Amino acid sequence: NEAAWHLLQQGRRAVDAVEAGVRVPEADPENQTVGYGGRPDRDGRVTLDACIMDEHYRCGSVAGMEHIMHAVSVARQVMEKTPHVMLVGDGALQFALANGFTKQRLLTAKSEAEWKEWLKTSEYKPQRNVENMLPGGKHNHDTIGMLAMDAAGNMGGACTTSGMAYKLHGRVGDSPIIGAGLYVDNEVGAATSSGVGEEVIRIVGSHLVVELMRMGLKPEEACRKAVERIAR
Numbered sequence: 001n002e003a004a005w006h007l008l009q010q011g012r013r014a015v016d017a018v019e020a021g022v023r024v025p026e027a028d029p030e031n032q033t034v035g036y037g038g039r040p041d042r043d044g045r046v047t048l049d050a051c052i053m054d055e056h057y058r059c060g061s062v063a064g065m066e067h068i069m070h071a072v073s074v075a076r077q078v079m080e081k082t083p084h085v086m087l088v089g090d091g092a093l094q095f096a097l098a099n100g101f102t103k104q105r106l107l108t109a110k111s112e113a114e115w116k117e118w119l120k121t122s123e124y125k126p127q128r129n130v131e132n133m134l135p136g137g138k139h140n141h142d143t144i145g146m147l148a149m150d151a152a153g154n155m156g157g158a159c160t161t162s163g164m165a166y167k168l169h170g171r172v173g174d175s176p177i178i179g180a181g182l183y184v185d186n187e188v189g190a191a192t193s194s195g196v197g198e199e200v201i202r203i204v205g206s207h208l209v210v211e212l213m214r215m216g217l218k219p220e221e222a223c224r225k226a227v228e229r230i231a232r
């Protein structure tokens with residue numbers, strides 16, 4: 001929040017602020033659910049999902065991308081430099097490398113050691129947040145999503161994650177999917193999500209929340225309706 005607020009105070013766009021904001025946990029090896037230091041998939045590969053959206057419905061995303069710490073910034077380049085919205089896997093990596101990003105090892109010693117411990121049972125049971133604990137009482141996810149409004153009254157949003165720990169290789173969650181993990185409509189509002197991505201994809205959660213706000217619901221009511229829909 002501090003990194004994002006710093007840019008907003010300088011009069012920068014909301015989309016700049018949210019990108020700067022989520023880059024902080026992406027670079028933090030202690031945060032094991034986002035970017036560098038993120039927990040790997042069941043094959044020991046750290047694969048990142050991220051997206052970004054601005055006040056003009058412009059958006060970009062990457063999914064299942066390996067070896068690049070700042071997935072949100074690659075997503076931004078997809079938005080700004082290509083006619084596409086989403087790049088995945090090797091294609092996203094290839095694009096990142098062609099655009100000046102540096103390849104690096106994202107699996108830290110800590111996350112690797114925990115993964116090797118997990119391999120002893122290889123038990124994978126994605127459940128809701130409160131029950132979804134790793135040994136030692138840690139959650140096995142979550143995502144960082146950030147929304148901002150700038151001094152001009154424009155909004156932007158970003159969402160980034162390493163996804164569910166020990167997921168199948170190739171699994172993509174809600175975070176890089178525009179409408180599921182993030183949606184920004186400058187006339188109405190914005191929403192982003194964390195939690196079990198499959199549940200959010202099923203109801204296209206972030207778009208649903210924005211559409212409910214368009215119909216006049218307050219943000220809290222809109223979120224409640226979305227969560228109730230998942231529960232039903």
Ligand code: GLY
Pocket residue numbers: 141142143161162163164172173174175193194195196197198
């Ligand atoms: N919400 C993040 C994920 O399911 O990957």
